[in-house]
Amino acid sequence: xxxxxxxxxxxxxxxxxxxxxxxxxxxxxxxxxxxxxxxxxxxxxxxxxxxxxxxxxxxxxxxxxxxxxxxxxxxxxxxxxxxxxxxxxxxxxxxxxxxxxxxxxxxxxxxxxxxxxxxxxxxxxxxxxxxxxxxxxxxxxxxxxxxxxxxxxxxxxxxxxxxxxxxxxxxxxxxxxxxxxxxxxxxxxxxxxxxxxxxxxxxxxxxxxxxxxxxxxxxxxxxxxxxxxxxxxxxxxxxxxxxxxxxxxxxxxxxxxxxxxxxxxxxxxxxxxxxxxxxxxxxxxxxxxxxxxxxxxxxxxxxxxxxxxxxxxxxxxxxxxxxxxxxxxxxxxxxxxxxxxxxxxxxxxxxxxxxxxxxxxxxxxxxxxxxxxxxxxxxxxxxxxxxxxxxxxxxxxxxxxxxxxxxxxxxxxxxxxxxxxxxxxxxxxxxxxxxxxxxxxxxxxxxxxxxxxxxxxxxxxxxxxxxx
Numbered sequence: 033x034x035x036x037x038x039x040x041x042x043x044x045x046x047x048x049x050x051x052x053x054x055x056x057x058x059x060x061x062x063x064x065x066x067x068x069x070x071x072x073x074x075x076x077x078x079x080x081x082x083x084x085x086x087x088x089x090x091x092x093x094x095x096x097x098x099x100x101x102x103x104x105x106x107x108x109x110x111x112x113x114x115x116x117x118x119x120x121x122x123x124x125x126x127x128x129x130x131x132x133x134x135x136x137x138x139x140x141x142x143x144x145x146x147x148x149x150x151x152x153x154x155x156x157x158x159x160x161x162x163x164x165x166x167x168x169x170x171x172x173x174x175x176x177x178x179x180x181x182x183x184x185x186x187x188x189x190x191x192x193x194x195x196x197x198x199x200x201x202x203x204x205x206x207x208x209x210x211x212x213x214x215x216x217x218x219x220x221x222x223x224x225x226x227x228x229x230x231x232x233x234x235x236x237x238x239x240x241x242x243x244x245x246x247x248x249x250x251x252x253x254x255x256x257x258x259x260x261x262x263x264x265x266x267x268x269x270x271x272x273x274x275x276x277x278x279x280x281x282x283x284x285x286x287x288x289x290x291x292x293x294x295x296x297x298x299x300x301x302x303x304x305x306x307x308x309x310x311x312x313x314x315x316x317x318x319x320x321x322x323x324x325x326x327x328x329x330x331x332x333x334x335x336x337x338x339x340x341x342x343x344x345x346x347x348x349x350x351x352x353x354x355x356x357x358x359x360x361x362x363x364x365x366x367x368x369x370x371x372x373x374x375x376x377x378x379x380x381x382x383x384x385x386x387x388x389x390x391x392x393x394x395x396x397x398x399x400x401x402x403x404x405x406x407x408x409x410x411x412x413x414x415x416x417x418x419x420x421x422x423x424x425x426x427x428x429x430x431x432x433x434x435x436x437x438x439x440x441x442x443x444x445x446x447x448x449x450x451x452x453x454x455x456x457x458x459x460x461x462x463x464x465x466x467x468x469x470x471x472x473x474x475x476x477x478x479x480x481x482x483x484x485x486x487x488x489x490x491x492x493x494x495x496x497x498x499x500x
Contacts, residue, residue: 100135103413107480109135110416113142114481117164120147126165137180140169144184145481150195182310183495187488189213190303194296194474194486198275203323206274206295207249210302210321217309219255232342232366234322236358239339239349241324243279243332250363251298253305253319262316264373266498269363270301271356271379272323279326279352280334293486294356296473297378298323300490307495315498318370322359326352338437341365345458348437356381357441357455364459374404376465377456378490384448385468391475393418394489395468397453404463408497416480417493419467428454 098112099105116139120128128143130136147164154161169177193201193209201209207223214221226247229237234250241248251272256265273294277283283291301319308315333339337349339358343365347358356379367375385395396408396419405421412419431443431451439458443451453466472489475482 098135100138103416105135106138106414107416109138110142110145110481113139113144114146117143117146120164121162124162126163127168128164128166129168129170131170136169136172137176140167141180141184142481143167145187146483148188148191148483150192150485152192152196153200179311179313183307183492185310186303186305186307186495187491189306190296190299190488190491191486193299193302194293194488197292198325201274201292202246202325203249203272203274204246206272206298206321206323207251210251210253213302213306214253217306218312219253219305219309222252222254224250224252232362233340234342234362234366235340236342236347236360236362237322237324239333239337240273240279240326240352240355240358243327243329243352244325245327245329246325248322248324250366251319251321251323253301253321254317255305255309256316257308257312257314259314260316261314262373264371265316265318267318267320267367267370267372267375268301268304268494269320269360269367269375269377270297270299271295271360271377271381272298272321273326273356273359274323275325275327276353276355277325277327279328279332279355281351281353282328283353290474290476293474294326294380295323296380296469296486296489297467299486300378300469300488300494303488303491304494304498307491308498313495313499317498318367318372320363320367322363324359326355328352341459343459345439346437348434348440350440351442354441354452357452360456361459364456364464368461372462374400374463374465375460376467376494378467378469380470380473381468382449382452382470384452386471388449389420389471391471391479393420394472394493395420395422395449395470396465397422397424397450398463398465399424399457399460400463400465404465407500408465408493411493411497411500415492415496417472417489419493422450422453424450424453424457426454429457 098108100109130140149161149163151158151161151163211221229248229250237248276291276294298321301321305319333349333352335350335352338346339349340346341361360377360379389395409419428447428450432439432455434440439455441455449468456466469489472487474486475484477484
């Protein structure tokens with residue numbers, strides 16, 4: 033989608049005029065500037081304003097006077113934009129212009145999130161797919177527009193990565209795409225390959241990779257924007273399992289096709305780097321992505337194997353489908369070299385998280401101080417990427433004790449998302465936040481601003497948090 037900032041009114045296929053009012057009025061498509069019967073009824077209620085404005089384009093939108101400074105107000109404005117996106121798609125309208133009124137960029141954000149479509153793999157049907165080709169915002173400030181554009185494009189990039197099947201996006205392709213985006217947006221990308229991973233004794237990443245024909249990679253992203261005052265970086269760690277069969281502990285065949293989404297954490301980290309670097313934000317941030325697929329062959333890990341993580345902790349692998357925590361363990365230990373101010377990991381880690389709160393929020397836990405949690409929760413509210421904090425008591429460590437190794441990679445049926453977090457605690461010595469995004473990362477139905485498929489959850493939250 034082309035996004036542009038225009039200084040004054042311009043002709044377009046669609047025009048959305050944002051006007052504060054007590055009621056949210058949404059007009060359907062207007063052909064040849066003629067109002068439908070429904071729109072005429074609405075128009076009479078606003079004293080002919082729609083008729084007067086209809087000559088300027090084909091679609092009109094009146095918004096409520098939602099407060100763009102509050103979490104609820106921002107959510108309402110984004111939802112209004114998403115509703116507009118639905119109207120555009122239904123009427124196959126491809127170009128929209130928004131007048132700059134208070135909250136216009138927030139409406140545009142919801143519109144862009146709703147208008148996203150993954151169309152790259154269509155062949156003969158490509159020409160039949162609707163897309164929003166151009167979104168203009170009239171008269172807003174350039175700095176705000178540039179930051180909005182960087183953010184929405186970062187989210188779209190993350191969603192593209194999540195929605196791409198493993199045949200087109202294995203571990204090597206993910207690394208190559210990260211390198212391309214680094215060159216495009218101005219951040220540093222270093223890819224460690226198998227020999228380097230072996231030298232670092234990353235037994236978790238190497239162990240999960242044993243069942244694959246493709247080699248693992250460890251992707252390191254770095255960005256320090258001009259004016260960044262933070263001496264020690266915030267480190268973002270993203271789970272990069274590009275496809276998850278479960279390994280020997282094979283998943284059921286139902287919905288296994290969605291397991292391309294098991295690298296949603298990695299996608300969120302990459303999307304965040306695209307957003308902050310493209311907008312040239314003054315932040316100091318490092319990204320770490322351990323990437324592999326989890327498949328099964330004659331060499332794959334089997335339940336009962338014991339592996340050694342790079343910090344020397346031994347792990348009894350009772351379930352090969354609890355693989356994400358194994359590769360994250362190596363990445364979390366690697367993060368220590370940066371003496372981080374804070375480490376945040378994102379992972380589609382447990383079905384327990386999704387079962388606990390569904391697709392409406394992210395499960396969160398960790399060792400960070402209250403001020404950090406308050407800042408994260410504030411960003412979660414303002415972006416509507418909500419967090420639900422779970423306890424992180426040491427009692428839960430009893431559930432992952434092993435009789436033959438230091439720890440085991442799963443507990444029992446109780447508190448699965450918390451025991452996964454407590455497993456990861458064995459590999460940290462810094463302030464830490466664990467985000468289990470298993471619920472909101474990949475949707476089976478449209479929710480709020482998002483359609484089915486990958487959402488890019490985490491990009492908007494982290495970008496807001498890093499710059500708050």
